[in-house]
Amino acid sequence: MQHAAGLEELGREIAAASAFLDRAEEQIASRIIGQKEVIRRVFIALLAGGHILLEGVPGLAKTLIVRTFAAAMDLRFQRIQFTPDMLPADLVGTMVYNPKDMEFHPRQGPVFANVILADEINRSPAKVQSALLEAMQEKQVTIGSSTFPLPQPFMVLATQNPIEHEGTYLLPEAQVDRFMMKVMVDYPSYDEELEIMQHAAASGDMPEVRAVVRAGDIAAARRLIDRIYVDPRVQRYIVDLVFATRKPAGYGLASLESMIEYGASPRASIFLLLAAKAHAFLQHRAYITPEDVKSVAYETLRHRIIPGYEAEAENVRTDDFIREILQHVQVP
């Protein structure tokens, strides 16, 4: 069979360029037990230039995952604990008066880092949330009259605690839509928990994590991802999936029609494609298949589908909608 010449060459380049991810994965695994899917999602978001909303109960090593990931990828990490009394200036920076030259100088805030862990983002008021989300969107910050570009790569991992809502400011749907993925951090398995316990009891020190990524590796990977081939059949499959969230009856899912209040936005199609390309890159492939799309569908769509009253009354979750859609939309 004659393969597309460009794709064969690209496949070889991708296999060589994605080797650093395997190394980084090894380094992270030396410190983090389990949570492999979460780590893969973080890689996907980094490669696709997206941001992640992490949701899970406390104590699931969310902060440790992000810190370790940044260390292995040789990225500047900054953790920001969001609190109700926080101001936008605490995040992006402010103008500071210098008595020597009697002038105001901009002082950059903690947002100027490669990997930001916005811990409990729903604890801060809307103005702080929107300041961060604007930085995520624009990839630049304005302090006083000066605009500063954020360092590249720039990725925000915001955490939300799903069980505690008192004294929190729920992220509006428009803001949530800006996150490429919403990743649910689940409890470890029985064996993983056993291993975590044994490691924690053995010594107080964590294993050292080495930076295994050279400068420019991520940028080079992103350039290769841009070249990954997407067949029109797969493009149509992505649009079909997104449309099925808006008009389920058209895809033989009439039962979901009354359950879904609002379907996914066009951002969902864009992010689904970008995430699928990054997933194909992780698989060392120069083209994407419906498998890549399905692999990232839950994380990309779950926060973009607004369930209706009927769904809430029957305790149907958005993941159930996505499962139904994936099972009913015909694969090319």
Added chain:
Amino acid sequence: MKESTEHPGVAGSALLLLLLSVFACSPVLLGAPPRPDSLQASVTVVPDSVYAGERVTMTIRVRRGSDMLTDVELPDSAALSPFMLAGRRHFSSRVSPALGEERTVLDLAVFGSGKQRMPAFRLVYRDQEGHVTGTQLYRPDAAVFVKTLTSPDVKRLRPLKPPLQPVFPFLLVMPFVFAAFGLAGAVLLVLFLVKRKVRFFAETVDPAQVAGRKLRRLGSRLSGGMPPAECHAELSAVMREYLERHYRIRALEAVTQEIERDLRKLGVSSFDAIMTLLRQADLVKFADSRPSAEESRNSIRQAEEIVRSGRNQGAL
């Protein structure tokens, strides 16, 4: 006896003359206006029982000759009490060429209490030129019973009752509704039976037979000049449909990796051949690979072999 037989013609002529003279003097036959006292007037009142302040309709009908006119004259408002004139309409009609009818409809508000006799009125007769030829006072026997819940001295006019909406004849429509429901029920029953029958036949058709027929057709289309890439894509669809129906797995909506997982669980004998075929098709569909016509023909042959072996193995 004799005498009477002698003069029968004289007696008959005298009787005929007498009759002619009587008819000749009759005003009707001669076309003369009827006498006022020969006119007929009638009065009807509806309803016959009202609350104080409500309205009754009094209709005065007067039959008269076609060459004269009549008019109804009511007394002044003081004399009209306990009635009050609220409205008046007049209609004329011709009953026969010689007879006309005048109809005067009066809307009267009624006050007081107890039985109230309808007010007297005067009929005025006029000739064709409008000159009054006579009058006649008419006291109708009709009466209305006035009920009062408060003081009988009330003089306030009650508002008009809103007109009653016609009642929809449900009983007349019901047979049609029942017939429509019956018809719809019958249609649904027929559809249900047809669907069940179709499903039954669809289930009894051997998926391997269907797939074999489709593969043969695909082979002939390939020989007829079908592009090999298109042939591979269609081959993949045929195989997925076959796998779904033969092994009862979800294959049409599943990606190759999901099919691989399901077939591995089932321990399908031709697992490797199926997966090779599906992966090749994936390369054509998603990685822009271009097979030759010979490769496509080989793939069809492999697919036919898979279907044959699956048939020998039997459905799960």
